[in-house]
Amino acid sequence: MEITRMQHASRITRLTALALGITGALAIGQAHASGFQIRENSVKNLGRAFSGSTVAQNDASVVANNPAAMVNIDRVTVQADASVIDLTADFEGGGTTALGTPLNGGDGGDPGDASAVPAMAVVIPLSGSLERMTVGASVSAPFGLKTEYDSNWVGRYNAIESDVKTINLTLSAAVEVTERFSVGIGLMYQRAEVTLTNAIDIGTQACVGSGNPANCFNPAFPYRPQANDALVEVSGDDNGIGWIIGAQWRPTDSLSLGFSHRSEIDHDLEGDADFSSSNAAAQVILATNPGLRDGKISAPLTTPSVTTFSAQYDINDSFRLMADVQATDWHSLEAVNIYRPDGSSLGHEAFDWEDTMLYSLGGEYDINDSFTVRAGVALDETPTNDLARTPRLPDQDRNIFSLGMTWNVSEQLSVDAAFMRIEIEETKVNVLSSSRSRLVGEFDGYANVFGVAAQYRF
Template identity: 50%
Template sequence: MAIPHTFRASALALGVLGALAFAPAQASGFQLKENSVKGLGSAFAGSGVNPGDASVVVNNPATMTQFEGTTVQADLSVIDLSYRFEGSGTDALGRPLTGGDGGEAGDVTPIPAFSVIHKLDNGLAFGAMVSAPFGLKTEYDHDWQGRYFADTSDVKIVNLTFSAALDVTDRMSVGIGAVYSKADVTLSKAVDFGTLLFSNPATRPLPFALPQARDGHAEIEGDDTGFGWLAGVNLRPTDRLSLGVSYQSEIDYELRGTAEWTVPGDVRTVFNSNPITAQLFQDGGAGAKLTTPSTLAVVARYDFTDRFAMMANWAETGWSSLREVRVEFDRADPDSVEPFEWKDTAFASLGAEYKLNDAWTLRGGVAHDETPTSIEHRTPRLPDANRNWYSIGATWKVSDAMDVDFAFTHLKPKDPKVDITSGGSTITGPYAGDANLFGVSAQYRF
């Protein structure tokens, strides 16, 4: 029995296309902004120029010159993400896809960050920070109706950043940094082998060659390290006005790992009947290239009085770097390609801060965050949409040397929907979802 090359390609398309489409996150695409609890409390308005926030190691290294001595800061943000599918799907014969709505696809995920800054007497400042700028985890029920599009998504990207800054004048400082990054990805989905056999006239007579009759499973794991850079400028035209511009580069990864297939026994027998198709859906090595986007941010802060300040932030994320995902296999399987066609996005926020007394400072902010996706390419792995942020926070000055920060943010996406077909299956409809973010941090100065 011969199975043509086009059938082989469609099999791979159903099995692994979209395997590196990332899980829903709380910022544009799969970006995580949560590297500062103080920043979270004002929807990141002014992030990069706000005084006393050691996350400037990453957000704008030029601001490190505004610190004195040594500052150590530990941040913990917890993301409670809720996503539930409210649509439906059909198979290649137009019949409803079996299974439920997938359950609660979101998860509770902690996002830690740690930073240290040391300022020298000669105007130089140095800093280091560990943070997680991208990634999240979601998981659907294994037998849900969208199982052929997404099952489990687990993405972790951790950066180690080293930065340096210098006062050029009393009103201006500059900073640069180097980034070492580690990416680790595990993603899976169900494979409709019944549809694959039904699509080929040679195997269609088989009793199990029907859509949804023989489900298998595909899982891809991969990791790699990459390097990037960042730079920033901090301007202080007056004692009350601070302006900042910062840029973080793209980082390229060549993910390498394994592809593991679970194939029903009778389906495996069909494939093994031909030496060409016997090579399909065998465990082996796999890889894909990934580029995380660049970010350009312009921020401002104005202290109207010694107690009251307002802040603003505008940032562009270069998601156009993610045009497609091409999975390459070490075995006989041909490459699988999924177009993403993501676009660059803008994030804009406005916040305020009020010093209630010597011990407490209150803050709040709102933001609008664009999605890089479009309905043509949006999948259940990323039912993303434009979203609004609503944030509040506070700083408790425990002593002259120690501060503790608290923050809460509610994110509400605007009508996320999917409408996509792959391998004969179609899934369409809205998602109900939102996210709550909780944060606590401590800073010590000596």
């Protein structure tokens, strides 16, 4: 066995593992919105399939969705929303190692556990000389995921655990320019945290890198394909600043139009790469090869901008129709580059994501002063494609159906509930892993989203 060739092969493994790992974690979604976008900051919006989000009435979530619409609220309002996203996905398929031999392992189980997405907002109309101004604050999660496959599944070299969290603190202000037109602006402070794991097939890399691939089938050789796995865990975090602007116009008493644009936010994730194995032979490679040792890393990340147009038409005093068209600029995630502290590159992986559109239509009906019911449908496009899709994002276009209601308990207190069903088109995966294995198969999946909220008006 030639040690230098083994080290070279291990180095290639290390570079690709880190790049694919971070790329995958930032790409994967919880299968409830395109990419890893989260729109569940309002249970009212959830019940309308996200329609009318920038012209919403009596909904404090407009602090983060369209600051200009805060003028629709005439009293100090505090709101808390909580949504639970339950993803179910099944994989069917297999693959081959770098040698062309079959991958072993199971189907990974159901990677999507139920995940809670909380949000809070407060809106404060000002008085006196500032009576045309409204201010607000909100805490929400615009992007995120939590998925985990079985550690010994057939696609373990592509993904095992992925955990991405972003938290936004938004401070907004709105001005009612006229009785029919308002503008708003907000400042966003975003916290991003990423943790992910995947396996590395050190056995295959070592025997191929020995200079004699026949060693892979030699029982006396200490490294065997899929028998000397290591685990890489990559984690990082960062804070960033962004902004949101918006406008709302009521050309007639029955029609309201809204617009908002949320900016990109740049991050430079800083953290660690940790390599480990319970296999004695793999531990030798980890201990003797500098390329597979623990160390600091950094990776630039830009969360995409989002532009939304909304309309609401009041059929009468009790019945309202809403629509949204939303564009998410995923081209900001063209690639992920990973660096050491000295600035040297550890890898480059292309995203090749496309910008996406969401089209939604919904309605509300006031049964009486105490109860309002709502429903909606939507089409949500995926940013990924057949050439770039990985099991970290078994993503495809989604058809969305939702129901919701509001109970006005009193003049001050209201309670909301909503249910959303997300049907995901059959998704094909054909992708190389960091260990040069190829995973081929199909994912079938769907997601259920349950939401409850409470609002108090002082």
